[in-house]
Amino acid sequence: MDCRTIDDVLARLDAIIGRCHERGSRLGYFPAMYRKTTAEVKKGIEQGRFEDPVRMERLDVVFAERYLRAFEQHDRRERPAAAWDYAFRMGRSPEPTVIQHLLLGMNAHINLDLGISAADVAPGAALESLRHDFDVINAILGELVDRVQSDLAGVFPLLGVLDFLCLRFDEMAVQRAIVRARTAAWDKARTLAWSAAGGEREARIAEYDRQTVCLARTICSPMFDGAAATPRENIADATTIRRVIEALVD
Numbered sequence: 001m002d003c004r005t006i007d008d009v010l011a012r013l014d015a016i017i018g019r020c021h022e023r024g025s026r027l028g029y030f031p032a033m034y035r036k037t038t039a040e041v042k043k044g045i046e047q048g049r050f051e052d053p054v055r056m057e058r059l060d061v062v063f064a065e066r067y068l069r070a071f072e073q074h075d076r077r078e079r080p081a082a083a084w085d086y087a088f089r090m091g092r093s094p095e096p097t098v099i100q101h102l103l104l105g106m107n108a109h110i111n112l113d114l115g116i117s118a119a120d121v122a123p124g125a126a127l128e129s130l131r132h133d134f135d136v137i138n139a140i141l142g143e144l145v146d147r148v149q150s151d152l153a154g155v156f157p158l159l160g161v162l163d164f165l166c167l168r169f170d171e172m173a174v175q176r177a178i179v180r181a182r183t184a185a186w187d188k189a190r191t192l193a194w195s196a197a198g199g200e201r202e203a204r205i206a207e208y209d210r211q212t213v214c215l216a217r218t219i220c221s222p223m224f225d226g227a228a229a230t231p232r233e234n235i236a237d238a239t240t241i242r243r244v245i246e247a248l249v250d
Helices: 006-023 026-046 053-075 082-090 098-121 124-153 157-166 169-193 199-219 222-228 238-249
Strands: none
Touching: 006 026, 006 053, 006 238, 026 053, 026 098, 026 124, 026 238, 053 082, 053 098, 053 124, 082 098, 082 199, 098 124, 098 169, 098 199, 124 169, 124 238, 169 199
8 A cells, every 4th residue: 555644654664664573584674764764754844844844745755665665575575676676685694784784775765766756756847946855854864873873782782882982983974974875866866857757767767776786785795894893793583683673663
């Protein structure tokens, strides 16, 4: 069933989180974090942080639907977009850390889905009027970085020690990465907003999908893992997976 409101999105995310929690599936990490973001966007709309709250809710719904649809395709053993297919397949592996699993979801959703969604909601000349509200999301995401790390530190105490030793440089790096990804998504939205429907637009989206898969492979590479300077939190047992999901939802 398609979503019409942010509350619909939250309900769908709750259902997916519950399903993954029951299964002890790592695929519950991203929707647990994503639910926080969606709830903060809803709060931002209610608090008047956006210039066009009606359009922002529509963007949130259109954007979320791309992830929700991809998840359901994977769950039915169908193949979603390549970026999501890669992220979901890696969800079966204990090798990536929790942080890497979260980044794989963010990579697919921001680097592929966001530009498409923005162009769909505000095509052509209408896109530029979306820029302010689009940028407000960067601030909301930045505010959540500390919360997510604190959530994980409750399960992996060494992450809290690392956070203290790094003096917030790790959060700053993640925030910069998010801003860079959303800036790139805006450039993609500008291209797609003016792309003719049909072959040209689909070809561009297919290229963005390929690029996003390349980034996903980098996220999962040993080089990235070493550069991230995070303690290993590879999880093989369902009980700990459930604890991580619970921590990210709270």
